[in-house]
Amino acid sequence: MEFIINFLVAAVAAGTPLLFGTLGEIMNEKVGHLNLGVEGMMSIGACAGLLAGYHTDNFIIALAAAFLAAALSALVYALLTVTLMANQNVTGLTLTIFGIGLSNFIGIWALEHSETGTLKLPEMITAQMRDIHIPGLSDLPVAGPLLFSYSPFVYIGILIAIVLAFYLNKTKSGLNLQAIGHNPGAADAAGIKVTQYKYASILLGGGICGIGGAYCAMIINGGVWVNNNVGGLGWIAVALVIFANWKPVNAIGGSFVFGALRILKYYVPKSIFPLPNAFYDMMPFLITALILVITSMRKKRNLSLPAHLGNNYFREER
Amino acid sequence: MSQNHYNDREPVIRVVKRAELPDRQITLLRLLALILALAAGGLFILCVGYNPFVIYGTILSGALRSPMAIQATVKIIIPLLITSLGVTLAFKMRFWNIGAEGQIIMGAVFASYFALFHANWNHWVLILVMAAAGMIGGGLWGLLPAWFKANYGTNETLFTLMLNYKALHIVSWLQDGPWRDPGSQGFAKIARFDKNASLDKVLGVHFGWIIALILIVIVYVYLRYTKQGYEISVVGESQETARYAGMNVKKVLLRTMLLSGAVCGLCGMIQATGSDITLTTGVTGGVGFTAIIVAWLSQLNPVTILIVSVLFGILEKGSSVIQSSFGLSTDCADVLQGIILFFVLGCEFFIRYRLVARKKKDGGKERNKGGER
DSSP: OHHHHHHHHHHHHHHHHHHHHHHHHHHHHHTTOOOTTHHHHHHHHHHHHHHHHHHHOOHHHHHHHHHHHHHHHHHHHHIIIIISOOOHHHHHHHHHHHHHHHHHHHHHHHHHHSSSSOOOOOHHHHHHTSOOOOTTTTTSSSHHHHHSOSOHHHHHHHHHHHHHHHHHHHSHHHHHHHHHHHOHHHHHHTTOOHHHHHHHHHHHHHHHHHHHHHHIIIIITTTSOOTTTTTTHHHHHHHHHHHTTTOHHHHHHHHHHHHHHHHHHHHSOTTTOOOOHHHHHHHHHHHHHHHHHHHHHSSSOOTTSOTTTTOOOOGGGO | OOOOSOOOOOOSEEEEEOOOOOHHHHHHHHHHHHHHHHHHHHHHHHHTTSOHHHHHHHHHHHHHSSHHHHHHHHHHHHHHHHHHHHHHHHHHTTOOOOOHHHHHHHHHHHHHHHHHHOTTSOHHHHHHHHHHHHHHHHHHHHHHHHHHHHHHOOOHHHHHHHHHHHHHHHHHHHHHTTTBOTTSSSSOOBOOOOGGGSOOEETTEETHHHHHHHHHHHHHHHHHHSHHHHHHHHHHHOHHHHHHTTOOHHHHHHHHHHHHHHHHHHHHHHIIIIIISSOOTTSSTTHHHHHHHHHHHTTTOHHHHHHHHHHHHHHHHHHHHHHHHHOOOTTHHHHHHHHHHHHHHHHHHHHHEEEEEOOSSSTTOOOOTTOOO
C-alpha cells in the first residue's frame, strides 16, 4: 500500500512540469498556433526563475520572472507568426533551439560570475517551495500524502488548469478564443479581435510554460544550475496536448499519467516484468502516436482539435 | 467582448500581398536581415561584456585558422548539409518532416547492424551494404508517417516528432541490452566499430563530404529537372491542382517521404561509420532540428543550403574556440543561429507583403495593386 502511495506521489511530482507545458501549449494551439517552442520557452523560464530566485530569495518573484521571461520569448514567436505570418513549425523549432541555447549560455555565464561558484538557491526560497505540510490534513492516512503533500507548484498547476477550463468553456471570451482556432476568418467577420486574442493567448501560454521550466530548475534539479535542465520535457508536453484532447482538465490527469510512465521503470519489479528501461521511456511517445493515429482514423471530426491549427491567418485572403 | 456590430472602418495600416519582387531586391532584403541579425547578436555579446567584433573575428578565424580546424568544421557541415537536403525534399511538398532526427538514428541503427556483425566482409561491399541499409532504415522511418498521412490524414508534424523519440529509445535499448559492449565495465555502450567498417578519409575528413557534394547535385537536378521533382512542387502548391492534373498524390507523398527519410538515413550511416565510429544516442547531435532551419533559411534551394550549412558549421566550430579562449559557452552558436533565423523569417514578410497606410479621404481604396517596382 505504502509502495503504491509513494509511486502515485512520485508520479504527480514527475508530471507537474508536463502539466505546465501542456497547458501552455493548449493555449497556443487553441488559437491555431502549433508552437514547437515549448522546450525553448520552458528553458528560458527555468533560467529566469532560477536566477531571480537566487538573487531575490523570493518564490513569488521567481515565479513571476519565469512567467515574464517565457512570455517575452513567446512574444517573439507571436510577432513572427501572427503579425509577420512566418511559418509556425520553423519559428517554433527556432525558438526551441534559441531558448535552450540562450538559457544555457546565461546559466553558465551566471554560474561563473557568481560569488561562490555555485548557483544554489538560498534557504528561504527553498523553504517556500518545499512540499506543503498542513497539520491534520497532511497527516491523514492515504489522503494526506496523496492530496496534501506536494510542492506549491503542483497546486498552482492544477489551479491554472481549472481556471483555464472554466475560461475556455464557460466565458464568452473563451469561446471567442476557441472560435479563432477553428475558423479565424469567421471569427474576424463576427467582430472578434483575432490578432489581440492570438497575442494574449500565445503570451499567456508561453508564460505558463515558463513556470513549468522553473519547476525543472528549482525542484527537479534541486535548485542548482544544470545545462539543458528541461531535458526534453517540453516535447513530451507537445505530445500530451494530443493525449489530453486539447482540454485543460484532461491535461491534469494526462500529465500525472505521463509522470507515472516516466518513473514506472524505478517501481516495476524487474524480476516479474523484464522489460528494458528504454521501453518505459518510449511509452509516452508510443501512446501519443497511437492516439494520433486512432483519432485520425476515426471518420468523425474531432471537435476539440482546432481546425485551423498550423495555418496562419491572413485577413485579405479569407 | 460584445462586438456584434460590423466594423467597416479601415485599420490605420494594413497588409497587402505584393507582386513578386525582382530577385536582386529579394537578395538585398535577405542580406539586410542577416546584417541586422549579426548586429542584434553583437548587441547580445556586448551585453555579456565582450567586444562583438573580437568575438565574431574569433569565430571566423577559429573555424578556419588551420587545416585541422577546417577539417573539424567540414565534419560539422557534412551531416547538416545532407540532412537539410533530405528535409528539403519533404518540405517542397509541404510535408512537415520534423522527424529527421529519428530518420538519421534509424539509418545509423540499420547500418550499425552490419558494422557490428559483418565487419569481416570486403570493405567496399560492407560500405555499400551499410549505406543501403542506412537509406532503408531512414526511408522506412519516413514512410511510416507518410503512409498514415496519405491514408488517414494523420498530422505529420506531430507524428514525425513522436517517431524521433521512439528511434532514440531504440538506440538506448540496444546499447543497454542486445548490442551492449561486453568489454565495457559497468558503462552501457556499443562497441567501437572495426576499422574495416568505418569510412575512409579523403583529405583528412571521412568521405562523407564527397557524398554530400554529390547529393547537392542530385537533389538539385531531381527537384528542378525531373518529372518526379515537378510533381513534388505541384503537390506542395496545391493537392487539388495535382489531383486535377491527374497526379497520384498518395504515390508522390509516399515516394517523396521515402526519399527524404532515405537521405536522412544515409546521413545517419555516415555519422555512425565516419564520425563516431560507433552508435550512440547522440548520433544526430541535434542536426535533425538544425537542418530544418538551414533548409528554410535556404528557401529549399540545394545550392543555398551549401552556403548556409557552411555558415552554420563555421558558427558552431568557431563557438568552441570562443569557449576555449573566452570561457563563453558553445551555446553561443545556437543563440546566434536563432537570432539569424528570427530576422530572416521576419524579413520574408516584407518580401511577400507590403504595408499600406490608410488614406485620409477616399477610405483607402487600394490602387496600384501591382506593388512598387
